[in-house]
Amino acid sequence: MNEKQPILEIKGLKKHFPIKTGFFNKVTGHVRAVDGVDFKVMPGETLGIVGESGCGKSTTGRTILRLLDPSAGEVLFNGKDLAKLSKEEMRQMRKDIQMVFQDPYASLNPRKTIRQILLEPLKVHGIGSSREERMKRVEEIIEVVGLRKEHLDRHPHDFSGGQRQRIGIARALILKPRVIIADEPVSALDVSIQSQVLNLLKDLKKEFNLTLIFISHDLSVVRHLCDRIAVMYLGRVVEIADKKQLFNNPSHPYTRALLSAVPIANPKAKRERVILKGDLPSPANPPSGCTFHPRCPVANESCKTKIPILQDIDSGHQVSCHLFAEGKLKETKEEMIG
Amino acid sequence: MSAILEVKNLKTKFKTDKGTVSVVDGVDFSIKPGETLGVVGESGCGKSVTSLSVMRLLPANASNEGSITFQGKELISLAEKQMQKVRGNDIAMIFQEPMTSLNPLHTVGKQIEEAIILHMNISKLEAKERAIKMLKAVGMPRAEEIYGEHPHQLSGGMRQRVMIAIAMACDPKLIIADEPTTALDVTIQAQILDLMKDLKEKTGTSIMLITHDLGVVAEMCDRVIVMYAGQVVEETDVDTLFENPKHPYTIGLMDSIPSFEDEQEYLNTIPGSVPLPYEMPNGCRFAPRCSWAKEICHQQAPKLVEIESQHKCRCWLVTEEEDAS
Numbered sequence: 001m002n003e004k005q006p007i008l009e010i011k012g013l014k015k016h017f018p019i020k021t022g023f024f025n026k027v028t029g030h031v032r033a034v035d036g037v038d039f040k041v042m043p044g045e046t047l048g049i050v051g052e053s054g055c056g057k058s059t060t061g062r063t064i065l066r067l068l069d070p071s072a073g074e075v076l077f078n079g080k081d082l083a084k085l086s087k088e089e090m091r092q093m094r095k096d097i098q099m100v101f102q103d104p105y106a107s108l109n110p111r112k113t114i115r116q117i118l119l120e121p122l123k124v125h126g127i128g129s130s131r132e133e134r135m136k137r138v139e140e141i142i143e144v145v146g147l148r149k150e151h152l153d154r155h156p157h158d159f160s161g162g163q164r165q166r167i168g169i170a171r172a173l174i175l176k177p178r179v180i181i182a183d184e185p186v187s188a189l190d191v192s193i194q195s196q197v198l199n200l201l202k203d204l205k206k207e208f209n210l211t212l213i214f215i216s217h218d219l220s221v222v223r224h225l226c227d228r229i230a231v232m233y234l235g236r237v238v239e240i241a242d243k244k245q246l247f248n249n250p251s252h253p254y255t256r257a258l259l260s261a262v263p264i265a266n267p268k269a270k271r272e273r274v275i276l277k278g279d280l281p282s283p284a285n286p287p288s289g290c291t292f293h294p295r296c297p298v299a300n301e302s303c304k305t306k307i308p309i310l311q312d313i314d315s316g317h318q319v320s321c322h323l324f325a326e327g328k329l330k331e332t333k334e335e336m337i338g
Numbered sequence: 339m340s341a342i343l344e345v346k347n348l349k350t351k352f353k354t355d356k357g358t359v360s361v362v363d364g365v366d367f368s369i370k371p372g373e374t375l376g377v378v379g380e381s382g383c384g385k386s387v388t389s390l391s392v393m394r395l396l397p398a399n400a401s402n403e404g405s406i407t408f409q410g411k412e413l414i415s416l417a418e419k420q421m422q423k424v425r426g427n428d429i430a431m432i433f434q435e436p437m438t439s440l441n442p443l444h445t446v447g448k449q450i451e452e453a454i455i456l457h458m459n460i461s462k463l464e465a466k467e468r469a470i471k472m473l474k475a476v477g478m479p480r481a482e483e484i485y486g487e488h489p490h491q492l493s494g495g496m497r498q499r500v501m502i503a504i505a506m507a508c509d510p511k512l513i514i515a516d517e518p519t520t521a522l523d524v525t526i527q528a529q530i531l532d533l534m535k536d537l538k539e540k541t542g543t544s545i546m547l548i549t550h551d552l553g554v555v556a557e558m559c560d561r562v563i564v565m566y567a568g569q570v571v572e573e574t575d576v577d578t579l580f581e582n583p584k585h586p587y588t589i590g591l592m593d594s595i596p597s598f599e600d601e602q603e604y605l606n607t608i609p610g611s612v613p614l615p616y617e618m619p620n621g622c623r624f625a626p627r628c629s630w631a632k633e634i635c636h637q638q639a640p641k642l643v644e645i646e647s648q649h650k651c652r653c654w655l656v657t658e659e660e661d662a663s
Contacts, residue, residue: 217524264557
């Protein structure tokens with residue numbers, strides 16, 4: 001993989017939202033939703049971004065697509081910095097990077113038919129020379145996502161959640177993008193429907209040679225779908241590794257706690273559970289040093305002051321933790337993940 | 339041991355513009371003292387409506403038939419005044435959304451005290467002491483301060499702890515928890531499940547745990563009922579459910595979750611989706627989605643039959659197999 005160029009490279013990405021108070025909207029502070037994120041995505045790869053609510057995973061996705069303007073950092077897509085493009089240049093660029101949103105009920109316009117919804121991106125990007133050609137493409141894509149032509153003249157309310165998410169995927173796919181960013185695409189769906197959509201994503205990825213960034217809070221879904229996984233905590237990536245490495249040898253104390261917290265559908269599975277104390281601190285006022293130290297079961301004095309950086313511990317496996325860098329944290333036992 | 343709650347042939351119907359819709363159709367189950375019963379199913383299977391029927395919290399356009407007995411007392415025909423004495427005192431409920439189920443205008447302390455003052459004959463000062471004791475029991479830091487705070491000042495996990503404190507305040511015999519951890523992050527979910535297990539061990543209450551998450555079921559429950567389209571399709575103890583599920587729906591549900599253990603390229607799926615309440619199939623309600631369905635499945639509705647001791651299943655294939663052997 002090393003000789004290949006990454007299709008997407010994120011460097012020092014930050015997104016701070018100002019907190020405004022008082023009559024004059026004075027800026028009194030910042031919510032550091034994304035606070036220095038670096039990662040690379042290789043062509044054809046599926047990168048999972050996991051973390052709990054408020055960790056900045058969705059903001060990261062939106063900032064890459066410039067649905068939110070980054071406060072600092074670079075987003076290199078095939079070597080071109082998206083953060084520096086003008087609005088118009090970025091609009092054209094979105095043909096290559098598309099997004100699938102979480103809530104299939106809120107992300108489709110209820111007054112339009114499915115045909116109109118799917119035609120829209122083609123019109124915006126001026127694809128297809130005639131109406132007939134565009135129609136043909138719409139009819140093709142609806143079958144690709146497992147719906148039928150008859151569905152095209154219905155409205156979103158005629159469809160179930162799973163079907164709507166298929167339409168959301170079709171809308172992203174119709175432009176033949178290189179990269180799709182999917183933000184919690186299955187978390188609003190029941191498990192039996194969730195598995196249908198996950199299988200569809202897998203198929204489409206192969207068929208269209210897509211690169212996928214899959215944002216989710218659900219570790220078992222991420223494990224099923226992704227090649228590489230980045231774990232985020234309070235606006236930063238704390239660990240990034242291949243799926244196997246991450247699940248067999250989780251190294252950051254937060255990753256270990258996160259993995260051990262997932263309930264396993266097997267009543268006989270016995271395992272050591274790391275229960276974290278307290279809640280996620282506010283990103284407006286993150287703790288000093290390592291932001292995880294107030295909840296970390298193994299933190300020491302230096303964690304309160306020194307900010308850790310993401311370091312290689314193995315090929316393709318990076319961790320941001322002092323203790324690991326100093327060799328104080330040993331390899332995890334296999335049984336932790338059951 | 340006799341059951342603390344016994345539900346027999348419960349039918350809940352709603353009057354709508356499209357006519358009367360039967361949402362829960364002949365549900366039977368019972369809960370023993372100190373037992374945790376899991377109720378599993380996907381959206382629209384009637385699991386929440388079942389719990390609201392037990393609490394008699396259904397909206398005005400709903401009607402109940404059948405029998406719900408709690409410690410020998412029939413709840414379905416109980417007068418509202420009498421029911422109020424049961425609610426919060428004998429049976430308490432924990433809801434999914436801790437933000438919408440707490441009153442944003444009142445302090446946390448006041449909301450815990452409300453139930454205590456209503457059901458226990460004690461002074462205000464004693465009630466306050468009890469409220470703070472409850473907050474400590476659910477693992478709240480700074481219990482005295484939090485007593486005077488409003489729900490918006492707390493995080494999701496803390497709000498759910500407050501909900502549990504309210505539910506536990508009068509030492510109920512049964513707690514109905516409707517998706518108590520669905521809105522929470524996994525690390526917070528682990529804290530809350532741990533707390534519920536701990537409290538159950540200390541107080542010996544029974545829990546009816548409604549969830550769609552089979553992982554939560556495996557961790558918390560003693561016995562499980564699986565619901566589909568308003569009916570119980572399988573009932574058994576938790577070990578049997580995971581080792582030897584019988585109903586095709588249960589099997590399909592188990593196979594659709596991506597697991598941590600095995601590596602598979604594709605997940606198994608259940609084709610189609612849940613039938614709408616006014617378009618129920620004539621035969622087995624799962625037959626249109628079932629890959630093993632035979633002729634009889636489409637024609638006649640199967641009954642919930644005991645196939646082994648303590649293991650019930652509603653499926654023609656399983657019952658026919660029994661007859662043959």
